[in-house]
Each structure stands twice: as structure tokens, then as C-alpha cells.
Amino acid sequence: MSAPQVMSRPVTAAVETRGVSKVFPMAAGPVIAVRDVSLRIDAGEYVAVCGPSGCGKSTLLHILGCVEIPTAGTLRLDDQDVSSLDDAGRSAVRLAKIGFVFQRFFLLPMLTAAENVELPQAESGVRRAERRRRTAELLEYVGLSHRAHHRPSQLSGGEAQRVAIARALANRPRLLLADEPTGELDQATGDQVARLLERVQADGTTVVVVTHDPAIASRAPRRLMMRDGRIESDAR
Amino acid sequence: MRAWAFALRSLLRQPARSGLGILGVTAVGTLLFDMLLLSRGLEVSFRHLLDATGFDVRVMAAELPFAGPRLTRATATAAAIARLPEVAAAVPIAVQRATARTGAGASTPLFLLGAGIGAPRPWVVAEGGDLPAEAGNPPAVMVNRRLAGSLHVRPGDVLMLSGPCGAEPSALPAVPFRIAGVAEFPFEEASQANAGMRLADLRRVCGKDADEADLLLVQSRDGVAASQTVQAIHAAQPELYAFSNAELVAQFEQAGFSYFRQISVVLATVTLFFGFLLITALLTVSVNQRFGEIAAVRALGFSRRRVVADVFCQSAVLVGTGGLLALPAGFALARWLDAILRSLPEIPARLHFFVFQPRALVLHLALMVVTAVLAALYPMRLVARLPIAATLREEVVS
Numbered sequence: 313m314s315a316p317q318v319m320s321r322p323v324t325a326a327v328e329t330r331g332v333s334k335v336f337p338m339a340a341g342p343v344i345a346v347r348d349v350s351l352r353i354d355a356g357e358y359v360a361v362c363g364p365s366g367c368g369k370s371t372l373l374h375i376l377g378c379v380e381i382p383t384a385g386t387l388r389l390d391d392q393d394v395s396s397l398d399d400a401g402r403s404a405v406r407l408a409k410i411g412f413v414f415q416r417f418f419l420l421p422m423l424t425a426a427e428n429v430e431l432p433q434a435e436s437g438v439r440r441a442e443r444r445r446r447t448a449e450l451l452e453y454v455g456l457s458h459r460a461h462h463r464p465s466q467l468s469g470g471e472a473q474r475v476a477i478a479r480a481l482a483n484r485p486r487l488l489l490a491d492e493p494t495g496e497l498d499q500a501t502g503d504q505v506a507r508l509l510e511r512v513q514a515d516g517t518t519v520v521v522v523t524h525d526p527a528i529a530s531r532a533p534r535r536l537m538m539r540d541g542r543i544e545s546d547a548r
Numbered sequence: 549m550r551a552w553a554f555a556l557r558s559l560l561r562q563p564a565r566s567g568l569g570i571l572g573v574t575a576v577g578t579l580l581f582d583m584l585l586l587s588r589g590l591e592v593s594f595r596h597l598l599d600a601t602g603f604d605v606r607v608m609a610a611e612l613p614f615a616g617p618r619l620t621r622a623t624a625t626a627a628a629i630a631r632l633p634e635v636a637a638a639v640p641i642a643v644q645r646a647t648a649r650t651g652a653g654a655s656t657p658l659f660l661l662g663a664g665i666g667a668p669r670p671w672v673v674a675e676g677g678d679l680p681a682e683a684g685n686p687p688a689v690m691v692n693r694r695l696a697g698s699l700h701v702r703p704g705d706v707l708m709l710s711g712p713c714g715a716e717p718s719a720l721p722a723v724p725f726r727i728a729g730v731a732e733f734p735f736e737e738a739s740q741a742n743a744g745m746r747l748a749d750l751r752r753v754c755g756k757d758a759d760e761a762d763l764l765l766v767q768s769r770d771g772v773a774a775s776q777t778v779q780a781i782h783a784a785q786p787e788l789y790a791f792s793n794a795e796l797v798a799q800f801e802q803a804g805f806s807y808f809r810q811i812s813v814v815l816a817t818v819t820l821f822f823g824f825l826l827i828t829a830l831l832t833v834s835v836n837q838r839f840g841e842i843a844a845v846r847a848l849g850f851s852r853r854r855v856v857a858d859v860f861c862q863s864a865v866l867v868g869t870g871g872l873l874a875l876p877a878g879f880a881l882a883r884w885l886d887a888i889l890r891s892l893p894e895i896p897a898r899l900h901f902f903v904f905q906p907r908a909l910v911l912h913l914a915l916m917v918v919t920a921v922l923a924a925l926y927p928m929r930l931v932a933r934l935p936i937a938a939t940l941r942e943e944v945v946s
Contacts, residue, residue, distance in 0.1 A: 374937040379847050399852055407849025415944050418844030422561035432848050434550075479848070492944070 324391065326355040326487050326518035327376050332385030333541075334371050345371040346382070347541035353520060355486065358513040360532030361522045368541040369522045370491055376520060377410050377489045378402040390486050407436050411480030411517075413490035413509075417472045419464040425475045426451060426460040432482040450478035454508060470501030477508055481517070488512055490521045494528055506531055551854065555861030562834070566866065569830045573870025574877060576823035581878030581912045582885065582902060583812035583819070589886075589903035590805050591797055597898055598793040601734045602668040603639070603765035604774040607781055607790045611799070618642075622747070622761030625785065626664055629766060632784055634777040636769045640664045640747055640761035644713035644754050648743065649722060651706060654699050658741035660709065661733060662750025662761075670765055671744050676703030676729030679746065687749040689725035695741035696730050703727050709743065713754030720755045738890070738897040766790070808901070820919055827863055827923035835859060835927045842931055843939035856928045863924035871916035878912075879904070 334346040345368040353359050353376075361369040374380035375387060378394055379402075386395045394405050406412075419428045429447045438446070451457045454474040464472050473493060480488055490509060494502030506528050513519040523529050537545040559566040607629065609617045619625060622640040630638040642662040649655040663670050665679060671690055679688045689707060701707060710722035725745065733742045751757065768777040774792035781790040791799065801809075835842070842855055882902035889901045 370941060371937070374940070377847065379940070380937040403846070403849055403851040405849075406847065410849070412844070412847045414844055414847075414940065416840065418841055418943075420841055420845070422557040431845070435848075435850055435854065483849070491940070495944075 323354050323356070325352050325388065326357065326390060327520075328352045328388040329375070329382075330386045330388075332372075332375055332382045332387060334368070334375060334380060335383045344541050346375065348385070349541075349543055350385075351536070351543065353487075353518060355518050356513070356516055357534055358510065358519045358532050359521070359534045359536060360529040361520065361536045361538060362524070362526070362529045363538035363544070365524075367538040369536075369538045371541075372538065373489050373491055373520060373522045376487070377412060378406050407432060408483060409486050411483070411485035411488040413473070413476050413480050413488065413493045415492035415495040417464070417469075417476045417496070419467075419472055419475055419479070421464050424461045424463055425456060425467065425471075425478075428464070428475055429478045429482050432479060436483050438483075446482065447478075450481055451475075453481075454478045468501070469497050470504055473497060473501075473505050474508060477505070477512065481512065485517065487518045487520065490519065492523055493521060494523065494525055499527075502528065551857040551861045552865070554858050555865050558834070558838075558858065558862055559865055565830065565834075569826065569866045570870045570873070572826045573823055573867050574873040576819045576826070577871045577874025577912070577916060578877040578881055579819040580816050580823075580915060581874050581908070582882045583816035584908040584911050585878070585882050585902040585904060586885075587809045587812035587816075588905065588908070589901050590808050590899070591801055592903045592905060593898075593900040594800060594805070595793060595797045596903075597734050597896065598796060600898075601670055601765065603637075603670070603767050604793055605766035605768060605777045605781065605790055606793075606796060607638075607764035607766055607785070607788050608762070609788060611789055618760040618762055619764065619788070621759055622764070623664065623759050625788070626761075626764050629764060629781055629785065632777070632780045634768055634772045634780040635766055637666055637668065637767040638664075639666060639668075639670060639765045641670060641763050641765055642747055642750055642761045644711070644750060646713060646743075646753055647710050647722075648695060648699060648741065649708040649710070650699050650701060651708075652700075656695065656698050656741050658695055658743055659736075660713075660750050660753060661742060661744045662747040663744060664747050664761075668767065669744075671731035671733050674730045674732050676727070678731075679728050679744070683746060683748070684726070686724045686726045687745065687752075688728035689749075690729055690731040690744040691727055692733055692736055692740075692742040693730055694736070694739065695743060696727075698741060701727055703729050707743070709753050711754050713756065720753075723749070723753050725749070732898075734898060735896040736898075737894060739893075816915075820915060823867070823919050824923045827866055827919065828926055830866065831859060831863055831924060831927035832930065834862070835930050839934060839939050840943035842934055843936045843943070846934070846936045847940065852932055855931050855934075859928045859931050860921070860924045863920045863927075867916050867920035867923070871913065875909075875912075 329349055329351045332346060332349045336343045336345055363369050371380060375382050386393060390409055426447050429450055430443045433443045433446060451460050454477055456471055456474055459467060459471055494505050509519055529535050535547045536543050609619045626638040626640045629635055644660045646658055646660045647655055648658050679690060696702060705727050707725045707727055708722035709725055711720050731744055736742045768774055778790045778792050846855060886900055886902040
């Protein structure tokens with residue numbers, strides 16, 4: 313089917329950090345999750361962030377997704393400085409420009425697959441007819457048109473994650489962030505999801521995937537290796 | 549999907565829990581509504597009863613009727629008051645205990661109500677005629693349904709009435725009366741036999757010559773406020789106590805009605821508190837179970853205001869549904885409780901404890917809204933302060 317995204321864009325920074333750090337105050341003393349990370353991810357790139365547990369890759373992803381406020385440094389998203397936005401401003405940015413895919417899917421169980429995909433669109437004020445059209449298009453894109461009216465409990469893990477990807481793409485985000493998107497899936501299903509993410513990137517969306525899975529990471533054209541909150545290597 | 553629809557779907561997700569919540573709110577709302585009906589019910593009903601007699605001022609020799617010295621020179625005093633420009637009618641009333649007997653030998657104790665005959669009468673004719681304007685022989689009497697039923701008498705029959713009218717036994721001969729009609733007496737008890745007659749005939753039954761009465765019922769002229777009439781009577785008869793119906797209700801309220809209000813305030817507060825706890829607990833549990841989902845939709849761009857609104861809407865749907873269901877349930881329970889209370893001895897049959905007023909409905913709805921808001925505060929705070937990233941991390945770890 314035709315891609316839901318615009319295919320070609322000039323090579324601009326989809327997201328850029330300068331000297332970003334994140335410190336969590338803990339009872340035993342502050343924990344530095346991300347240390348002085350400066351990073352530029354161009355529009356349309358597919359980046360995998362890897363590293364051992366606790367190295368700060370999810371925290372970095374959350375900072376890139378405007379759900380975590382960095383302790384220091386600046387964050388530019390789509391050429392807009394979002395470091396100083398308040399909560400409402402960050403919510404608006406997330407709604408319009410960022411799509412999230414979670415390890416545990418977090419589909420709303422009382423809604424059908426189609427309603428889950430409609431949800432972000434409804435929140436951003438898309439009219440019902442347009443929502444329906446876009447939802448049908450996205451479910452077809454992820455190969456789940458026949459499951460549109462099923463609830464998450466009636467979907468397999470792979471199907472649920474594909475619905476979650478469709479939901480993440482609902483508002484045509486510039487940036488898709490996936491945190492261990494195959495973490496709950498078996499190898500074969502994980503491969504399907506990985507291929508879908510590659511397709512999303514190929515259709516023009518910038519994709520950043522945090523993963524433990526070397527197989528998934530190896531499929532990304534660019535791989536960031538993190539250790540102790542720092543980017544240890546940036547391989548293309 | 550708007551917040552209301554979203555809230556509804558969230559509640560339907562756990563139908564049993566939501567159903568129990570609504571049931572709990574219905575129970576709380578039912579009790580609350582009944583307490584609101586009770587809080588002013590007696591006062592409203594008593595006022596209605598006083599007004600229904602057609603008299604708006606009562607004149608007594610003491611501050612409360614039947615509780616102090618009787619009015620002396622009752623006929624003359626009534627006539628003097630009736631001559632006041634503010635007054636349309638003044639009727640002396642005396643009440644005595646007596647015994648009624650039929651020719652067939654059936655007898656029953658009863659209350660005799662003697663009234664100065666004029667218009668209006670302190671009873672409402674239900675069957676047959678009213679007392680004639682002129683005294684007759686035998687004299688006429690009005691009986692209530694209870695008396696007519698217990699002695700199997702009807703208009704036209706003869707009824708023998710005798711004392712004692714006081715505490716002491718009486719050896720006075722019974723006086724024959726012809727029943728003119730069946731009447732309803734405003735303050736009669738359901739199980740109480742009553743008869744109404746001229747004041748002079750009552751004295752004859754009781755063998756008393758003194759021109760005494762327990763109170764005067766006064767009707768103000770059209771356009772004259774009861775308070776003006778009261779002032780005029782005070783000025784003309786300073787030794788007497790005159791009260792408008794409103795003043796009398798206020799006096800009774802101080803003397804006893806306020807207990808019902810206090811009880812209803814306490815019980816209403818307790819029930820509301822339980823409702824508050826119930827909804828807070830339900831919503832808090834629900835929110836706690838959905839932290840991951842809430843953090844996820846926040847990450848997807850839902851604003852803080854929106855997720856807080858979802859919780860509030862859930863509270864409003866629970867409390868609103870329960871609150872509305874509480875209205876018919878409250879009416880049904882109030883009817884039942886009213887019947888129980890009205891069966892107590894010495895309660896006028898037309899007096900109600902639970903009386904509907906629009907004010908009670910408005911207050912019920914307002915209190916339910918306040919409960920919904922208060923109950924939602926804590927879970928709304930939890931949602932508002934939910935750290936998105938930390939919650940997503942914790943959900944994955946757990």
C-alpha cells in the first residue's frame with residue numbers, strides 16, 4: 313500500500329541534543345543516568361540505541377521524546393527548542409510530532425484496535441471521518457485491517473505491537489521512538505515488528521529504537537552504543 | 549474520544565466493580581435524599597397542616613396550646629378579636645375527652661372538638677352535611693371516619709356522648725346528638741375517634757358552664773398578612789399570646805422539630821462521607837491499576853488536564869448514575885419510613901415526616917456533585933503528578 317508519510321524530506325535534524333544530562337536524586341545519592349550527551353539524528357534516519365541494562369538508553373529515549381526533562385543541556389526537536397517548554401507544551405509537541413512504541417504495548421484494553429489508533433487523532437482534534445479513514449489506512453499498513461474491531465486481549469503480542477505502531481503513527485509524527493519494541497515478543501514476531509519499523513523509516517519517519525537485541529540493532533543503519541550514561545560509539 | 553466517553557469505557561471495563569460502586573453510591577444517595585426529605589419534612593408538613601385549616605393565626609392563653617391555662621371569656625374574646633379590622637373570623641376551640649355510645653350499645657372513647665360556629669369551620673366535610681347555622685334538638689355533631697367506622701354510624705344516626713371531660717370520672721347523663729356528617733379533622737390521628745360540635749354543646753356534654761376554650765383560630769382578611777393580624781391582636785389583647793402559623797412552626801421547631809434536622813444532618817454527613825470514601829477508594833484502585841496506561845497516553849501526547857478530566861468524569865459518571873438511581877429508591881424508602889413513623893401514637897394522620905420539596909432535590913444533586921469532586925481529588929492528584937518516564941520504567945521492570 314502507499315506509505316502514510318511523505319517520502320522525501322531535506323536532511324535536517326529531526327532531533328538534536330547538546331550537553332544533555334539527567335541526574336536522578338536517590339536516597340543513596342544522585343544517579344547520573346545520562347552524561348553530557350550531544351547527539352544529532354537527521355530526519356529519516358533509523359537509529360538503534362544499544363547498551364547494557366542501566367546504561368541510560370531508555371532515559372535518553374525519554375529525553376528525546378520529551379517525557380523526561382534533562383537536568384542539563386538543550387533539546388531541539390524539528391528545529392524547535394523544546395527544553396524550556398512547560399508540561400502542556402511538551403504534551404502538545406509529543407502529540408503532534410512524536411510517536412511512542414512501548415515494550416509492553418500499553419494499548420487501552422477497553423478500546424478496540426481501531427479505537428486505540430483513533431485515540432491520538434481524536435486528542436489532536438482530527439475530525440471523525442478523517443480519523444476513520446486514517447485509522448483504516450494505518451491498520452492496513454500494519455496488516456491488521458481484519459483485526460480492527462478486536463480488543464487488545466484478543467490480539468497476539470505481535471499484533472498488539474503492530475497496532476501500537478499504527479497508533480504511534482496516527483498523527484503523522486516526525487519522530488518514532490520505540491523502547492524495546494520486541495522485548496515481549498518471540499524471535500519470529502520480533503522480526504516482523506522490526507521489518508515494520510524499517511518500513512516506517514523507509515516511508516520517511518525518523519525512527520529511534522532502544523533495544524537489547526543485537527539482531528534488531530544490527531538491522532539499523534546507525535547504532536549508538538551507550539555505557540554509563542555516555543554514548544560510547546556511534547556506528548553508521 | 550472525549551473524556552466522558554472515555555470515562556464510560558473505562559468504567560465498563562470493570563463492570564462488576566463499577567456496578568458495585570454505583571450500587572454503593574445509590575445506597576448512599578438514597579439515605580442522603582431521605583435525610584434531606586426528613587430534615588424539613590415535619591416542619592413543612594406541619595405548616596401545610598396549619599395552613600390547610602384556613603386559619604392563619606392562633607391565639608392562646610399560654611405560649612403553647614393545651615399546655616397552659618385555658619382562655620377565659622372565650623366567646624367574648626373571640627368576638628372582640630373578630631371585630632378587629634385585620635380579622636375575618638375568630639373561632640374559639642375547645643378539646644375534651646369523652647365517650648360515644650350508640651343505641652345498640654357499642655361505645656368508644658373519643659375526642660370532642662367544640663368550636664364557635666361561623667365560617668370557616670375547623671374541619672372539612674367528607675360526607676353528609678355540616679353543622680347547621682342554628683342550634684337544633686337534638687344538637688348536631690360531625691364525626692370522623694374512624695368514629696363512624698368503629699360504631700357503624702352514619703349521617704342521620706343518633707350518637708350518645710358523655711364525659712368525663714376532665715381527669716375525674718363523671719356521672720353526667722349522656723347527651724344525644726344527631727350526626728350531621730362525616731368530617732376530616734386536620735390534626736386527627738389515624739386511630740383516633742373525633743367528633744366536632746358547637747362549643748355550647750361541648751360544655752353541655754361536659755357539664756361545664758365556664759366560657760373557656762383552649763385556643764382561638766383566627767382568619768385574617770384578604771390582603772392582610774398574618775403578622776399584621778398578630779400585631780393587632782397583641783395590641784388589643786396584650787394578655788393573650790397570638791402566633792402566626794409561621795411563628796408557631798418556628799416555635800415547634802425549637803421545641804422538637806430541630807431534632808429531626810440535627811439527626812438528618814449527622815446521618816447525611818456520615819452517608820456522604822461513606823460515599824466519598826467509596827468513590828475515592830474505587831477510583832484510586834482503578835488509577836493505580838492503570839498507571840502504565842496513563843503514562844503511555846501521556847507519552848502519546850495526552851495533556852495532564854485531559855487525564856485528570858478522565859478521572860473526574862469517571863467519578864461523575866459513578867456518582868451521577870448512583871445519585872439518579874437514588875431518587876426513586878429514596879422516594880420508595882421515604883414512603884416506607886414515613887408510614888412507620890406515622891404509625892406512632894399521637895401523630896396526626898395527615899402529618900408527614902418525609903416531605904418532598906424542590907429544595908431537597910437541588911441540595912441532593914449539589915451534595916452529590918460536591919462528593920464527586922471531593923472523591924475524585926486524590927486520584928486526580930495521583931494522575932496529575934504521575935511521572936511519565938519513571939512510571940513507564942517501573943511498568944517494564946514490574
